[in-house]
Amino acid sequence: MEDQQHISTAFDKDLLALNEMVQELGSLAIVQFETAIDALATQHMETLDQLISNDAKLDDLEAAIHEKAVEVIALRAPHAKDLRQVLVALKIATILERTGDYARNIANRTKVIAQAGNENIPGVNIGRMGQVAKEMLHDVMQAYCRHDAELALEVWRRDIEVDHMHTAFYKEVLASMARDPNLVATGAHLLFIAKNIERIGDYATGIAEQVHFLVHGAVPEDSRPKADRTSKVVGV
Amino acid sequence: MEMDAATELMPESKLKAHEVSVFYGEKQALFDVSLNINDKSVTSFIGPSGCGKSTFLRCFNRMNDVIPSCRVQGQIIMDEVNLNSPKVDPVLLRARVGMVFQKPNPFPKTVYENVAYGPRIHGLAANRQEMDFIVEDSLKKAGLWKEVSDRLNDQATGLSGGQQQRLCIARAIAVGPDVLLMDEPCSALDPIATSIIEELISDLQNRFTILIVTHSMQQAARVSKKTAYFHLGKLIEYGDTKEIFTRPQNEQTEAYISGKIG
Amino acid sequence: MNDHHEIVSSSAGVAGLYNAPTSVRMAHIAAGLKKRRAASKRLRIYGIAAICTAVGFLCILLTTIISNGYTAFQQTEIAVTIDVPADEIVDANGAIDVEKSRNYNWDGLVKRSFRKAFPEVTGMLEQRSLGELLSANAGYDLRLQIEAAGVVPTGAVTYWVKSSDDVDMLMKGRMDRSIDEKKRRINDAQLVWFDSIVADDAIRLAFNSTFFNAADSREPESAGVLGAIVGSALALIVTVVLALPLAVMAAVYLEYFAPPGRLTDFIEVNVNNLAAVPSIVFGLLGLAVFLGFFGMPRSAPLVGGMVLALMTLPTIIIATRASIRAVPTSIRDAALGLGASPMQTALDHILPLAAPGILTGTIIGIAQALGETAPLIMIGMVAFIVDVPASFTDPATALPVQIYIWSDSAERAFYERSSLAIMVLLLFLISMNLAAVMLRRKFEKKW
Numbered sequence: 001m002e003d004q005q006h007i008s009t010a011f012d013k014d015l016l017a018l019n020e021m022v023q024e025l026g027s028l029a030i031v032q033f034e035t036a037i038d039a040l041a042t043q044h045m046e047t048l049d050q051l052i053s054n055d056a057k058l059d060d061l062e063a064a065i066h067e068k069a070v071e072v073i074a075l076r077a078p079h080a081k082d083l084r085q086v087l088v089a090l091k092i093a094t095i096l097e098r099t100g101d102y103a104r105n106i107a108n109r110t111k112v113i114a115q116a117g118n119e120n121i122p123g124v125n126i127g128r129m130g131q132v133a134k135e136m137l138h139d140v141m142q143a144y145c146r147h148d149a150e151l152a153l154e155v156w157r158r159d160i161e162v163d164h165m166h167t168a169f170y171k172e173v174l175a176s177m178a179r180d181p182n183l184v185a186t187g188a189h190l191l192f193i194a195k196n197i198e199r200i201g202d203y204a205t206g207i208a209e210q211v212h213f214l215v216h217g218a219v220p221e222d223s224r225p226k227a228d229r230t231s232k233v234v235g236v
Numbered sequence: 237m238e239m240d241a242a243t244e245l246m247p248e249s250k251l252k253a254h255e256v257s258v259f260y261g262e263k264q265a266l267f268d269v270s271l272n273i274n275d276k277s278v279t280s281f282i283g284p285s286g287c288g289k290s291t292f293l294r295c296f297n298r299m300n301d302v303i304p305s306c307r308v309q310g311q312i313i314m315d316e317v318n319l320n321s322p323k324v325d326p327v328l329l330r331a332r333v334g335m336v337f338q339k340p341n342p343f344p345k346t347v348y349e350n351v352a353y354g355p356r357i358h359g360l361a362a363n364r365q366e367m368d369f370i371v372e373d374s375l376k377k378a379g380l381w382k383e384v385s386d387r388l389n390d391q392a393t394g395l396s397g398g399q400q401q402r403l404c405i406a407r408a409i410a411v412g413p414d415v416l417l418m419d420e421p422c423s424a425l426d427p428i429a430t431s432i433i434e435e436l437i438s439d440l441q442n443r444f445t446i447l448i449v450t451h452s453m454q455q456a457a458r459v460s461k462k463t464a465y466f467h468l469g470k471l472i473e474y475g476d477t478k479e480i481f482t483r484p485q486n487e488q489t490e491a492y493i494s495g496k497i498g
Numbered sequence: 499m500n501d502h503h504e505i506v507s508s509s510a511g512v513a514g515l516y517n518a519p520t521s522v523r524m525a526h527i528a529a530g531l532k533k534r535r536a537a538s539k540r541l542r543i544y545g546i547a548a549i550c551t552a553v554g555f556l557c558i559l560l561t562t563i564i565s566n567g568y569t570a571f572q573q574t575e576i577a578v579t580i581d582v583p584a585d586e587i588v589d590a591n592g593a594i595d596v597e598k599s600r601n602y603n604w605d606g607l608v609k610r611s612f613r614k615a616f617p618e619v620t621g622m623l624e625q626r627s628l629g630e631l632l633s634a635n636a637g638y639d640l641r642l643q644i645e646a647a648g649v650v651p652t653g654a655v656t657y658w659v660k661s662s663d664d665v666d667m668l669m670k671g672r673m674d675r676s677i678d679e680k681k682r683r684i685n686d687a688q689l690v691w692f693d694s695i696v697a698d699d700a701i702r703l704a705f706n707s708t709f710f711n712a713a714d715s716r717e718p719e720s721a722g723v724l725g726a727i728v729g730s731a732l733a734l735i736v737t738v739v740l741a742l743p744l745a746v747m748a749a750v751y752l753e754y755f756a757p758p759g760r761l762t763d764f765i766e767v768n769v770n771n772l773a774a775v776p777s778i779v780f781g782l783l784g785l786a787v788f789l790g791f792f793g794m795p796r797s798a799p800l801v802g803g804m805v806l807a808l809m810t811l812p813t814i815i816i817a818t819r820a821s822i823r824a825v826p827t828s829i830r831d832a833a834l835g836l837g838a839s840p841m842q843t844a845l846d847h848i849l850p851l852a853a854p855g856i857l858t859g860t861i862i863g864i865a866q867a868l869g870e871t872a873p874l875i876m877i878g879m880v881a882f883i884v885d886v887p888a889s890f891t892d893p894a895t896a897l898p899v900q901i902y903i904w905s906d907s908a909e910r911a912f913y914e915r916s917s918l919a920i921m922v923l924l925l926f927l928i929s930m931n932l933a934a935v936m937l938r939r940k941f942e943k944k945w
Binding site: 302304330334337357358404407408411 | 758828832835836837851
């Protein structure tokens with residue numbers, strides 16, 4: 001933090017603590033997501049169960065961040081950048097917690113797919129999509145840590161890639177399901193999993209917007225680049 | 237944060253007030269106030285003007301004795317002695333309970349003499365060397381030493397407002413009290429000087445039990461561990477500052493904190 | 499309903515200008531402005547007139563005194579050639595024998611020598627008349643002069659001898675030569691001799707040093723104020739030594755230690771009343787208690803000082819209390835908060851800060867005491883004292899009393915001298931008040 005220090009060291013400590021909590025939540029969320037993507041391929045049961053139970057930790061941490069933010073606002077009456085810092089921490093914590101929820105959701109569905117035991121699943125792109133989304137999360141948390149609005153903007157623009165991949169995967173799964181009706185159940189889950197990953201990509205851009213707000217005092221002026229055409233897909 | 241958890245586990249009551257009432261002639265200014273003050277921490281008293289917080293503060297060092305028509309009932313216990321009993325000598329008491337006032341009031345003497353006066357009258361320094369040490373140490377603890385070390389023999393009235401108030405704090409510390417009473421110490425100061433003194437108070441709480449009366453809720457929020465809210469002479473709510481400012485239990489407290497009354 | 503209408507209509511009428519447009523309001527105010535300015539101007543004129551009247555009376559007072567008194571700076575002296583017979587005065591070794599000197603008839607010597615200048619004057623009555631031109635103490639003065647010199651000059655020397663007070667008045671033009679001889683103090687023959695002395699340049703007006711280094715005397719030309727000044731000074735020293743500490747301690751007690759209650763209120767009211775008591779009452783008190791009951795020496799500066807101390811006490815108490823109250827309570831709170839006892843607070847902080855005010859009050863009180871006559875008369879300082887007092891218990895007089903005594907006497911010369919004494923007294927009073935003002939200004943800057 002190159003920012004000047006407050007005369008009140010307690011104030012500095014509080015903001016620092018808040019920051020660290022958010023970063024910890026970010027690390028946890030990224031790990032959860034990473035694990036979920038890997039487990040998609042390995043379908044390792046223990047890993048999946050562990051992931052699902054870990055989600056409670058994220059919920060607790062998000063509640064703690066909430067509590068801390070309220071405390072900082074009530075006791076320190078922050079202004080300007082300090083205020084934005086607190087608000088942004090709140091928002092990002094919520095986003096990260098939901099990211100964790102999606103990771104858990106992916107794990108749950110992966111378990112079901114594994115139990116169904118289907119070999120024939122189209123899954124090439126999903127791993128790749130997950131990877132891109134994971135990198136977005138990682139980079140945007142870096143941007144938050146360093147208050148780097150440029151990096152955040154760059155992540156913000158990457159989401160279009162995820163959207164493209166999602167649209168392609170969607171069509172692919174629909175095609176699979178049309179060819180082989182036995183794959184419908186698995187395919188449905190895969191669609192949801194893909195949707196979750198796409199949402200996580202959106203969340204990363206949400207975090208990027210918050211970082212921009214933190215640094216510049218306003219969200220990015222251009223509208224979020226969106227390329228998700230799945231809602232427009234009619235038939236195969 | 238771990239430190240907080242540790243002290244939360246062992247709060248020691250340095251001062252216990254038990255049903256303290258204060259009368260000015262026939263008029264009652266304070267109604268049966270009871271609370272316990274934790275050792276080595278900052279406790280603040282807030283409330284609208286005329287709510288009795290300064291009156292209550294002054295009970296702790298018997299400064300109310302100076303007002304002719306004032307009568308204090310009830311008990312204030314420190315180290316198992318009731319400070320309010322006539323057997324307690326106020327002069328001795330004030331060597332253990334120091335006070336800093338609203339408007340900085342250094343004596344019209346040199347900086348050195350101001351700090352040295354307290355130790356001198358109580359005979360705390362055997363010779364000049366010891367006195368020099370006491371003065372330097374007190375000024376260092378008050379965060380003023382760097383600014384005045386080369387002008388100890390200048391008139392204290394030549395310092396700025398914030399410096400004068402820190403000098404008054406140094407003067408009170410020099411006597412080596414356990415408790416420091418501060419009656420709106422920053423209300424006559426600009427925001428930067430106020431911040432400096434609040435930071436100083438944060439440091440001092442490791443050594444002293446500090447009671448601070450303030451009309452700025454924000455200051456109480458920034459500085460104190462526990463807060464007591466007074467209204468019209470009654471203690472309305474007393475608890476952890478964090479709780480009072482995020483979830484006050486009494487709706488009167490809520491109204492005051494939110495700026496809806498007084 | 500009716501009330502509502504009344505309110506509306508009356509408010510429309512009463513507040514007519516209040517609700518009127520700005521231009522109407524301003525026109526009205528401007529119209530009234532002329533009267534207000536005229537009233538201000540009148541007030542200023544009254545103020546100036548009052549000041550002028552006061553200053554006018556002051557000028558009249560000062561002019562009268564100065565015009566009457568300035569001539570007292572000088573004393574007429576007549577040149578007389580005298581050959582002091584050494585063998586009548588000195589002893590075997592040639593030094594002056596005090597015993598012989600005292601027994602010698604100096605007066606006769608002076609008058610004989612004087613008569614030599616007027617060989618035409620014969621006859622005892624005439625010669626006595628001539629001798630009356632010189633001071634009655636001329637011989638005494640000469641004796642003192644020779645004794646002070648220590649050696650008798652050989653041969654005839656011209657001495658400047660003091661003239662009588664009547665000749666002095668004549669010389670200074672204060673005697674009306676045109677009135678009837680029987681009503682004059684200088685008869686026609688004496689006038690002729692006087693004129694001849696003047697024509698011979700054997701008469702001069704010299705600086706009246708006697709006024710400043712002699713005590714009272716029956717003869718005006720030998721009278722001075724030194725005795726009175728020393729008496730006043732001694733009395734004032736006693737006053738300050740007694741009144742100042744007592745007053746300061748009483749004020750500190752009343753301000754800080756006295757328990758609130760009826761007794762304290764009673765004391766306070768009476769202190770204020772005492773400041774207004776006529777000074778002669780203190781004189782009566784001194785007479786009854788100090789002289790009557792304790793049997794202290796009459797007319798002594800000690801007793802005078804004690805009486806004046808009683809008189810000045812309330813003034814200094816009131817001034818001290820005002821100064822103490824002027825010290826901000828924050829200082830007292832700070833000292834008490836550190837654990838200073840009330841006595842330490844008063845001595846270390848309050849009194850040093852109140853000192854300038856106390857000092858000023860004391861000086862003003864002393865200046866008042868300096869000019870008091872009535873109480874001193876009551877305790878007997880109105881006696882005729884010819885010696886300069888050497889101690890606090892020697893009989894003495896005070897300057898204002900001396901003025902009173904002199905202004906009462908018949909000789910014109912005493913009248914002149916009492917005016918000069920008034921000037922001396924005024925000078926002391928003004929300088930003391932000036933000192934008070936300067937002290938206050940000097941200390942106020944520091945504070």
